[in-house]
Amino acid sequence: MAIVQCVPNFSEGRDLEKIEKIVNPLRGKEGVKLLNYEADKNYNRLVVTVIGEPQKVKEAVFESIGIATKLIDLNNHKGQHSRFGATDVCPFIPIKDMDMNDAIKLAKELGEEVANKYKIPVFLYEQAASKPGRENLATVRKGEYEGLEEKLKDTNWSPDFGEAKKHSTAGAIAIGARRPLIAYNINLDTENIEIASKIAKTIRHSSGGYRYIKAGPVEVPERKITQVTMNLTDYTKTSMYRAFEAVKMEAKRYGVNVTGSEVVGLCPMEALVDVASYYLGLEDFSLDKVLETSLME
Amino acid sequence: MAIVQCVPNFSEGRDLEKIEKIVNPLRGKEGVKLLNYEADKNYNRLVVTVIGEPQKVKEAVFESIGIATKLIDLNNHKGQHSRFGATDVCPFIPIKDMDMNDAIKLAKELGEEVANKYKIPVFLYEQAASKPGRENLATVRKGEYEGLEEKLKDTNWSPDFGEAKKHSTAGAIAIGARRPLIAYNINLDTENIEIASKIAKTIRHSSGGYRYIKAGPVEVPERKITQVTMNLTDYTKTSMYRAFEAVKMEAKRYGVNVTGSEVVGLCPMEALVDVASYYLGLEDFSLDKVLETSLME
Incomplete structure (x- = not known):
């Protein structure tokens, strides 16, 4: 259906x-x-x-x-x-x-x-x-x-x-x-907003990064961290894991660590299946093999 | 429902x-x-x-x-x-x-x-x-x-x-x-079944490994690889990523690489959410934040 x-x-x-x-x-x-x-x-x-x-x-x-x-x-x-x-x-x-x-x-x-x-x-x-x-x-x-x-x-x-x-x-x-957006934020263990800003620039489309990432820096003073805040505008083309690994890779340059991430709102199952498939190197895996998919037909 | x-x-x-x-x-x-x-x-x-x-x-x-x-x-x-x-x-x-x-x-x-x-x-x-x-x-x-x-x-x-x-x-x-089983196989780039067997022993419950892993070695001669074949009998207690990382860790000992993995049959969404949450360090993430979950209520 x-x-x-x-x-x-x-x-x-x-x-x-x-x-x-x-x-x-x-x-x-x-x-x-x-x-x-x-x-x-x-x-x-x-x-x-x-x-x-x-x-x-x-x-x-x-x-x-x-x-x-x-x-x-x-x-x-x-x-x-x-x-x-x-x-x-x-x-x-x-x-x-x-x-x-x-x-x-x-x-x-x-x-x-x-x-x-x-x-x-x-x-x-x-x-x-x-x-x-x-x-x-x-x-x-x-x-x-x-x-x-x-x-x-x-x-x-x-x-x-x-x-x-x-x-x-x-x-x-x-x-x-339009495609579903994923609102996705990645945490950096620095309070330096300049670093978050520089990383955001490297990954977002508007300044030369991935085609389907919009990104900017955010301060989270109550946690003494900053975030790269993103909209993934087409997760089938620019996956969550790619955004995550790209931020990690750039953060190294500043001696900063990625300490975690968060999804704001809802996230399509397909995007998570893609993440799991990447990290586990899953072969022939797709939404069809998710038990819940069969519940929804 | x-x-x-x-x-x-x-x-x-x-x-x-x-x-x-x-x-x-x-x-x-x-x-x-x-x-x-x-x-x-x-x-x-x-x-x-x-x-x-x-x-x-x-x-x-x-x-x-x-x-x-x-x-x-x-x-x-x-x-x-x-x-x-x-x-x-x-x-x-x-x-x-x-x-x-x-x-x-x-x-x-x-x-x-x-x-x-x-x-x-x-x-x-x-x-x-x-x-x-x-x-x-x-x-x-x-x-x-x-x-x-x-x-x-x-x-x-x-x-x-x-x-x-x-x-x-x-x-x-x-x-x-019972809990849903996940039938999960991890590929090793070796044809040496002994290595697959040794790794299976280290991770399975019956010989001292994780509580909810049953595991054994399998030959896949047509691909010139072997597999550690598993049943994850409670994925809420022993997650897929844990099995995967444990096999990777043990394989190093033999100079063998994990080249991928596969799920046989169906896999509950929660297990994949857990994998994605682990690798992305997702905070406060659960099945509720998966869009499709709301379709099933």
Whole structure:
């Protein structure tokens, strides 16, 4: 059975009553499971993680978007996180028995339905992007809600679904498909943030490192350590063990040790199977040989 | 939702028609999944792996035992594998949201039902054993079908359920509860079986090694290597990485390298999580942080 993950972000991080109403359609439905939702007051943003059968997840998220469209007015919205829509972004992530193309298809279906029913202009982004310049969410969202009217006058920014006209309260929405991220931090036994920073630079894509690593330095003063904090944006191409061993290797240069690591949030089983396979030199091992995989079919 | 695995072994490895009839009750039932069945002609034995909701698995296996009782006559049974029953052994293995006590309870329920309905004497073994001397299956089965009548005269060997009287065609049955086994082989870049044998001895319980490792040497002439072949009988106490590193450490003594390893059959996710956690030094990591775990609840 195919399983998709969906992580809609809504522009409401303060009003708990509204937040509950937005999340409500994702509860108690067969084939849909609300994994987590976190509201951030400073960001004034709600991040929801839901998982389940693709069509059922899509339908439930479609309902939530409808409620967010009614409850959120971006004309009165202030927060530290950039946003251009009441439902700001909505990525689909293929988890099981489906591939990226299936997730892209789902994003397009949802996009069309959202444009038709809620009259919100929809931009497809990341793997679902219709043009190269639309892959990067930051580019798509540039100008934010306040600049949206102007942006939509540019024919380069005509939406993928819906008219080139911002919704008067809900703005626009970016719907897309992407791989699961792994948020992964590696601990260094130094308080020197410069060292963490230098190591982060060597491993991240933006400064010459691995293609699917985003990385930066973080201080953890209460533990008297620093961390290299990472997003592994495609763990099938840049594995956790590779990030770990690369940081270890670079740390040696500074006489610093890697003392451990941590996963923030959830981590796909496949990524851990890959780690175990690497260190044990496992032959012919794959997810199929994991007992639990057979429980999920 | 609780998930149990059950691995009944039947004393029929040759007659495909009978095999299909025995396996049939394990197919197409809600909450029960037939993972695998393998018949061995030399052993004249059928090993079935089924998984699912505890009560439903128990009921389905109960049906299979009934069919095996009708179809198999141990008076005419010959094979290389020792056996004392038509359904020879039937272990329950707790997989998810249940513990060993739940598996023991299930074993006892099945034992009582089998004794009542099919009039077969039942011995509880391994974790479900009622006395210390009955933990070891080999001890319980000693004397095999041919010696069963004599064995049952000994009050030390009165069955846990049913009368002290062998079933005239189906003998007896051992029902138990145990941890999942991991069948794990480690490759050595030597053809010298003596080296594999010496290493196996250092790591296995029976000759002074780890408590939950059974190990021996195997030749793999087609690859010009040998293997240390193992059963990890409790991977929560003796992890795969520990077996792997121990073999690597011992191999050094002989100038031999560990070139890889393999899992035969299925491997529980928890065992792989433990391996990944060890090598990456993961903090606060557990099955709960595996995305797929949330799919199974």
